[in-house]
Amino acid sequence: ATEWNASVWGKRRAFTENVEKIAELVSEKTDGAFTINVSYGGLSKPKENLDAISIGAIEMAQFCAGYHPDKNRLITVLELPFLGVSNLEEEVAVSNAVYAHPAVQKEMAQWNARLLMTSPMPQYNIVGTGEPRDELAEFDGMRVRATGGLGEAFRAVGGVPTSVPATEAYNAMESGVVDTVAFAQHAHLSFGTINRADWWTANLNPGTVNCPIVVNTDAYDALSDDERAALDGSVDEAIAHYLANYGELLKRWDTVLEEKGVQKVMISDEVLAQFRDKAAVPARDKWIAEMAAQGLPGQELYDLVVSTLEKTRAGN
Amino acid sequence: MAGHSPVLEDGSLLSRLDRKLLRLERVFGLLSGLAVFSLMVLAVISVGGRNLFNAPLPGYVDWIEQAMPLIAFMGISFVQRDGGHIRMDILIGQLRGRALWAAELISVLMMLALMLALVWGSWAHFQRSFDFAAPWWSRDSSIDIGLPIWPAKLLAPVAFSVLCLRLCLQAFGYGRAMVLGLRNPVAVPLIQNTADQAAAEAEQLDGRG
């Protein structure tokens, strides 16, 4: 029998449903010969899941590229602001395209890791208190809890990105340490920031984090043919389950907003275009130049994301 | 339970090495203390900047996370020098002479084994975050402002190596005491009875009330 450990964090939630589902499917398909034990933080820390994979202590892990950009430079292309991804299906498509790129796989091979699938996240929209901020000028001086590239995007329009751990985001909002917090919907729910909010931007869509599931290469190679087929063959189904489940959550989202009396703010196309010009273009150019300086195919990956996005939209 | 035990000194090579190492340990300990002080200063800058100039310290959390290993590791050998790491000495405190030195020796050797393993393990942890070919030699960076993490990770094997040196000295000190049947060996922390120990703790606070 083959027993794998998969390291994720927090509690079981929409974000971990792909791992839970693949564990279930693999065990079913192999009649229990191949089991995956999903551990919520007992085996490693979120920021060190790649290390644990590299050591060989665990066989499967979830991580987010933005937690440690230098560990996974190329994947951070998917976290650039205003890529234009508008739903989870598109997020899956661009992730898959990037994960399949040889340079990305080579970078992951440094960690003895093999990319298995993604955990698509919706765009990080902001919640805030008081009057909704829907003009670019209103972002000036706004203290926003947003890390990494997203923080930079807000800085480009005069915002003040402020470091606060996710778990302190609620306190930070309550105490005025920050005016607004950027999270995906499920995080606004689980960290309670939605309870403090007066408004939520429905279509700012400034960007998101990218969180792949990887497996340890040696452990993968050591699987029997049947086991490997069971694992690889379950990816699509696990993602489908994830999307369906997250879809339910998003449907509930509007009800939640109504219950909590949170106003849904639509930003005008004109303002969005201004924001994009100020934040997205410089961030993208800077990222591509940085990659080029290290001999990495940044431009190629960026173009891949854009073309994949076009193709996905044309296909629908 | 815990507390600080006296370490005897004389002109022997062992004792001189002990004091040489102590000088290094004291510097490391002070670095650790200064890092605590800097935490306080960071908070004042962050809160002040936020409230007075609407300019919070960028990457405040990242900086704290960088300072913590400095605080947590650098003094580890300084504390071991006079037996400050907590233990239960109810049983071992009953022993006398060679039996006591033998027990201390075994305990120190086990600690040494653990620390050698951890020097290796924490070095490997550092190495995974370090890459000569990358900008800032960094292959692991902090979440908010992308500080390279390898310097903080390097502190663990460095501090642990110093502790290994200290444990070697203490192993030698206890071993020597065991073989020669010494009553008051130099360069090792001696167990105090409870009354002496409490008096020593009180002494430490003397005049500060």
Add this chain to the structure above:
Amino acid sequence: MDSITIGLWVTAGMLVLVVLGMRVAFAAGLAGLVGLVLVFWAKRDFGGEHLGWALTVAIKTAGQVPHSKVASQALSLIPTFILIGYLAYYAGLTRALFEAAKRWIAWMPGGLAVSTVFATAGFAAVSGASVATAAVFARIAIPEMIACGYNKRFAAGVVAAGGTLASLIPPSAILVIYAIIVEQDVGKLLLAGFIPGAFSAVIYAILIVGIAVVFKSVGPPVRGFTWRERFVSLPPALPIFFVVVIIIFFVYNPFGDAWGTPTEGGALGAFVVFLMALYRGMRWGELKSALLETAKLTVMIFTIIWGVLIYVRFLGFADLPGAFSDWITSLHMPPLLILICILLAYAVLGMFMDAIGMLLLTLPVVYPAVMALNGGEFVSAADSAFGMSGTMCAIWFGILVVKMAEFCLITPPIGLNCFVVAGVQPDLSVQDVFRGVMPFFFADAVTIALLVSFPGIVLYLPSLVG
């Protein structure tokens, strides 16, 4: 060997090492490392050719833990809280507090002892360490009480017991450690300690007045302070109130928005005391020794933390906590009775062990079991065994456990506070102090019983926040 068996053997081995006198941090680290080797090796069926692989993976896994666990923003509260305590000595805050308390309340029967308790409670608001508090007040308060005709054993007992307040009233290093281990909100826990700490102080005071009324010779009233003298004594003690206000208001502001995060509050509190100490004439030499002492205590605590967390990482791979909580929840006993048994077990363990070491070694296994007993981490108050949600149960249990750990500081045979008090006053033996502190066992027993029966005492403040 399955992983549960490995978990039990390794745990037993660790406890033997600790009892035999190996330093706790390293005994736990070593047990964790050996356990990891066994767990990984077991995965490859203990094949001889796989030992090298298991050893490497175990060492690298253990080698991650120190940096990974220590580089945490939440843990930064511990050194800050310790620094506040050391700086407070130099700022002369302790004597100022005692003086003020004395002038205002010494006129009651046992009044000087009550002043001592309230002054220790006030000092607790800047100090995170119980033993240091006891040592300081033994020096200041005991001679004064004896000079005013107090029974010396009684005086010693008051100080030893008063010292224990420091770990409940925020700031408290031990509550931060609890929060880290169980991954709960530090701010809420600190807030939760406030009322039980003040509550303990009041119960001590009631007990003291009662004793002084019944046994007239034990603690005679001290009169003769003018109102002027009383008011003059207040300003030097003021920085304490600043610090209290800062820390409390950074966690929870009853009048509006909190001022910041707990981490910032702790650091700003330290800064105020630092300025005060500078004003009182602290120079580089003194600052340096304060920093060195802070570093020593901090390093000692952090070494235990990462040492124990290596063991905890091993427990994660062996899944022992899961097995233990399955066992606890399968017992056919009322959950409250099981909880009381757990608290009694802590009382016994605490007789022999240091508080921090005891909590760190036991919580990884005991905490999940207690949470399971209540109905799980995400249970609602309505569905739970103790009538509170998972988060609230975590806070409640934390305060109970810390109160137990504090109780152990004054119980024989190893009651560190009593040793320290006896050490400071040469004409007091340890037996004297233990005899003097005995009445306070009852006070503590009453306090713990009340905290168990009326969780609201603990949970009122945290329930106001988010």
